[in-house]
Amino acid sequence: MAIYLALYKGKAKNRFERLQDSIIRFFTKGEYSHCELVVERQEQWGQYDYRPVYDCYSSSPRDGGVRCKRINVADRTKWDLIPLDNITEPQINAYFDRTSGAKYDWWGVLGIVFGIKQKRSKYFCSEWCFNAIKGSEEGWRFSPNQLAVIYQPSRT
Incomplete structure (x- = not known):
């Protein structure tokens, strides 16, 4: 089992969702519009066949808020994965x-861009992911692009 921060850089099929992604990318000055915490596990598909499945946790505008669902984050044209230890x-x-x-x-x-006070009973994706990783309530300060920088493995 592995855990990742998954960062969405893909193009949505729906025009409205593409617009949402573009707005988020523009204002957060980066290539990512969404992030997930991913638990990768191997699931048995046959007697000797195991395949990875990805349980993804986040707060999603497309799903209305905090949820867990299976998403194929293996497509590297749409997702970048950062291992989290x-x-x-x-x-x-x-x-x-x-x-x-x-x-x-x-x-x-x-609020990330304009300094608007956030609502403590609601979450956006990077806020939710940061809070879960750190066990804090300070995630409202970060965008998906900032989390990509914070959790990028060091290149030493």
Whole structure:
């Protein structure tokens, strides 16, 4: 089992979703419009056939807020994956259990750029991911592009 920060750089099929992604990328000055915490596990598909599946945790505007769902993040044209060694699946599940179903925080997304006060009962993707990783409530300060920089493996 491996855990990743997955960063979305793809192009949505829906025109409205592409517009949302473009706006987020423009205002956060980067290539990513969304992020997920991913738990990769091997699932048996046949007697000797195991394939990776990806349980993805985040707050998504497309899904209305905090949720967990299976997403194929293996497509490297759409997703970049950063391995995370500093978080466990029980930590992710504990934070998910506390926040599951909370609404998506559009004002918080705008707050990164314009300094608008965020709503503590709602979450945007990078806020949710940072809070789960760090066990804090300071994630409202970060965009997906900033998390990419923070968690990028060092190149020494």
